[in-house]
Amino acid sequence: MLVYILGVALFALGICVSVALHEAGHMVAAKSFGMKVRRYFVGFGPTIFSFRRGETEYGLKALPLGGFCDIAGMTALDEVTDDERPRAMYRFKTWKRTVVMAAGSFTHFLLGFIVLYLMAVTMGLPNLFGTPQVSAVSECVQDARTNEEYRNPTCAPGAPAPAREAGIRQGDVIVSVDGQQTPTYSDVVAKVQPLSGPVDVEVDRDGEIVPLRVNVEKVTRPVTDPENPDGPPKLVAVGSIGVSFPSTFEYTPVSAIGGSLAFTGDMLVETWNRLLELPERVPAVVEAIFGEERDPNTPVSVVGASRIGGEAVQEGLWELFFFLLASLNFFVGIFNLLPLLPLDGGHIAVTWYERVRDWIRKARGKMPAGPVDYTKLSGVTMVLVVIGGAFMLLTVTADIVNPIRITE
Known part of the structure; x- marks a missing residue:
């Protein structure tokens, strides 16, 4: 307290x-x-x-x-x-x-x-807008069953590495998957998971759009069972390419100047948009006063x-x-x-x-x-x-x- x-x-x-x-x-x-x-x-x-x-x-x-x-x-x-x-x-x-x-x-x-x-x-x-910028390219993707309790993954010999083999690099921003735009990393995951086999992927690399062909691999992943959320996870088959995205962006003292300026600009635009939305959110505030769940x-x-x-x-x-x-x-x-x-x-x-x-x-x-x-x-x-x-x-x-x- x-x-x-x-x-x-x-x-x-x-x-x-x-x-x-x-x-x-x-x-x-x-x-x-x-x-x-x-x-x-x-x-x-x-x-x-x-x-x-x-x-x-x-x-x-x-x-x-x-x-x-x-x-x-x-x-x-x-x-x-x-x-x-x-x-x-x-x-x-x-x-x-x-x-x-x-x-x-x-x-x-x-x-x-x-x-x-x-x-x-x-x-x-923070990666405020979920920018799909690749923070790491995995050495492989593999079935979750091979990992103890679905953790501590290790790459078996010959395990596929779709992103690495297709030429995706750390710092690339994935802008489309299978011809569909992916403005956030959640969009990338949502587009990749139902797929398998060769898929067209475009990345923004230092301002240049680079087309790549990625062989999406079907693997099993643990997910929460909606029928038993407190129980052990269940395994489902999903498409994976072997990349991860940052929740935060790291900077040096010099690069932080440009990064902070860009972030400031994004926040000013977002703040202005939120300000325009204020009138329509007033009824929800009134409802919260009288016991309704408070909208964050x-x-x-x-x-x-x-x-x-x-x-x-x-x-x-x-x-x-x-x-x-x-x-x-x-x-x-x-x-x-x-x-x-x-x-x-x-x-x-x-x-x-x-x-x-x-x-x-x-x-x-x-x-x-x-x-x-x-x-x-x-x-x-x-x-x-x-x-x-x-x-x-x-x-x-x-x-x-x-x-x-x-x-x-």
Whole structure:
């Protein structure tokens, strides 16, 4: 139990650090352009301590649930003094304001990449999408009956080795079997098992598609008996070519850079797709609150993510812990760029609306209209805040009464 609590605390700390660095990203970008940053605080509530360095006050508040960065003139509603006005954020060029507002999300992307890189060089990166890249080519395939308790296989003289004999190499990606595409290694296994004899197989070798002819061998393999799942396995005849696929990809410190960048790109795309699916998954969250089995693909709150992180530490699954932490950073980074107030993406959208509007006014021989009046957007903002708050309350409730678990 103590290990679980430690895992929860570590994950919650990771979230707090991420959010604090998000605000630090805004601050660093604003200062680099010459904008005035009044305050940078970690947390909310009563101030525990603070100090001033230059024109900025830095401090820590009692509730370490995020933080804030106070930049003078973030909107036209922000009151600025006469000495602050020349350096007010709304007076700077559109692209500079965009960079400052996007810097928070960029920080999350950078943190996610760093976590993945550290994973790559220490424990490897998971084969997230089941890429059918060959990790090893067997010396032979043979009947499971010849192996003691179906384990410790040894290659008998003359035992067939279909993949090796056909020229499949370690690192090849199997892209099709018998003319059918195989985007995952599960697809490769599913396509090969019913076959026997010569079969056309295509592999991607360093970007080049190489056609091969593989003689699929029928062998017996132990499988769980569906009628007696707790009993001994039963033997079935399946096709085999003698290759294995990695559950994780290993890297050197140098190759981990490219591997982590590619993995980051894949995760950003996957996160965006998951974000688009959020509305259709809300009913399942409601059903889980009222006792239905919790779908592991339903969204979780910070509470739920921390609980999963605690379970991962308890079970020694540090790969899952860090992968979840990286995933959360990518999600927050993308979500925060949505063009909705009060998110950073909403402020960016308003900034570019001002720019496009003034371009049009200039083309019509008119003067710029000035900053947008945010009071006119307050109604829409409040609606979005209420919806966001309701969604957060919903997921927190589900994560308390019916949480997603990695152990049973």
